[in-house]
Amino acid sequence: MTVRIGVIGTGMIGRDHTRRMQQVLAGTQVVALSDYNPDAARAVQKDLVPDAKVYDRGEDLIAAPDVDAVLVCSTGSTHEPYVLAAIAAGKPVFCEKPLATTAEGALRIVEAEAAKGSRLVQVGFMRRYDAGYRMLKQVVDNDIGTPLMVHAAHRNPTVPDTYGTPMAIHDTLIHEIDVLRWLLNDDYVSAQVVFPRKSSHAHSGLRDPQMVLLETAKGIRIDVEIFVNCRYGYDIQCQIVGEEGLANLPEPMSITLRKQAHLQNEILMDWKDRFIDSYDVELADFIKAAALGTAAGPTAWDGYVAAITSDACVQAQESGQIVPITLPARPALYD
Numbered sequence: 001m002t003v004r005i006g007v008i009g010t011g012m013i014g015r016d017h018t019r020r021m022q023q024v025l026a027g028t029q030v031v032a033l034s035d036y037n038p039d040a041a042r043a044v045q046k047d048l049v050p051d052a053k054v055y056d057r058g059e060d061l062i063a064a065p066d067v068d069a070v071l072v073c074s075t076g077s078t079h080e081p082y083v084l085a086a087i088a089a090g091k092p093v094f095c096e097k098p099l100a101t102t103a104e105g106a107l108r109i110v111e112a113e114a115a116k117g118s119r120l121v122q123v124g125f126m127r128r129y130d131a132g133y134r135m136l137k138q139v140v141d142n143d144i145g146t147p148l149m150v151h152a153a154h155r156n157p158t159v160p161d162t163y164g165t166p167m168a169i170h171d172t173l174i175h176e177i178d179v180l181r182w183l184l185n186d187d188y189v190s191a192q193v194v195f196p197r198k199s200s201h202a203h204s205g206l207r208d209p210q211m212v213l214l215e216t217a218k219g220i221r222i223d224v225e226i227f228v229n230c231r232y233g234y235d236i237q238c239q240i241v242g243e244e245g246l247a248n249l250p251e252p253m254s255i256t257l258r259k260q261a262h263l264q265n266e267i268l269m270d271w272k273d274r275f276i277d278s279y280d281v282e283l284a285d286f287i288k289a290a291a292l293g294t295a296a297g298p299t300a301w302d303g304y305v306a307a308i309t310s311d312a313c314v315q316a317q318e319s320g321q322i323v324p325i326t327l328p329a330r331p332a333l334y335d
């Protein structure tokens, strides 16, 4: 069966996922596109999928009878209504992170899916599909004893002027919020944010870098450096310290070059390249499940927990205090 996909939001990642569906993955075809800016949708249609239909409204794309499943790749604050509409239509929906920009919004999605009684939503937490993170999880589960501490860093070379201080949480830290919870098989109980000296490369409205301190229910302490004007590259670091040993996330594969008295490895500059394989694997998983009318991978519950944790971190940015994190009971659908 070919899963016919509609893509809502044809900016950077919507375009990249459309290319992936059309040119890399089997068993799928993009048949519909929609963007708030119709020129963006037409540009992707022209470049990648000339036969796809362009819809002015995402809601009409979701309702179209020839669309079997939906990819929501629009700006984060617009995800919730599209995901709810897809659930109402009974169509599998892959939603780029964040599932919603508030915990209340994510909860509405959890409640709608739980009321349907079967999985329809996959959240785009692609690091769970990354070969390096999967190797790290194997080692954490089997080789380093009880995990005690995590030191992580999420560095972007630069960000646009529209990127403000809370986006360091909702847009950037959200990857660590999800992947560390998955790696440690644990939930968070508190968050704190401290601001080091500000980089002169950060625009006036942005506090950068930031250090986020999280504590888990099992007492593991986590520090994550978020530095989105680091200039030198797109750099993701993760070190887990256990009772019996210590494990580091592998660096992306690159040639080690000895030349002109230097020993060198390339550092990637773009998130699209750093996680290129994991995007392929996560969407292959989505297509496989969508062909059966369901969803796999990171759940709406995972998206909701990430949203609750993000809200606590933003509150911690504003107050300078340690903010407690409490989770409600998990619906049986997500056990």
Ligand SMILES: NC(=O)c1ccc[n+]([C@@H]2O[C@H](COP(=O)([O-])OP(=O)(O)OC[C@H]3O[C@@H](n4cnc5c(N)ncnc54)[C@H](O)[C@@H]3O)[C@@H](O)[C@H]2O)c1
Pocket (backbone or CB within 6 Å): 008, 009, 010, 011, 012, 013, 014, 034, 035, 036, 037, 040, 058, 073, 074, 075, 076, 077, 078, 096, 097, 098, 124, 125, 126, 171, 271
């Ligand atoms: N998983 C990842 O690593 C990853 C990487 C990049 C982006 N993202 C997520 O993907 C989403 C899009 O990010 P991007 O970098 O492609 O941004 P972008 O700004 O390049 O694209 C967003 C697109 O959404 C469109 N849009 C805005 N409001 C809309 C609406 N109401 N309906 C339909 N379209 C609308 C915009 O016109 C734009 O074309 C964000 O939520 C972002 O966090 C995830």
Ligand SMILES: O[C@H]1[C@H](O)[C@@H](O)[C@H](O)[C@@H](O)[C@H]1O
Pocket (backbone or CB within 6 Å): 156, 171, 172, 175, 228, 271
């Ligand atoms: O939307 C992007 C994307 O999620 C990247 O993976 C992250 O490194 C960036 O900080 C964020 O702005």
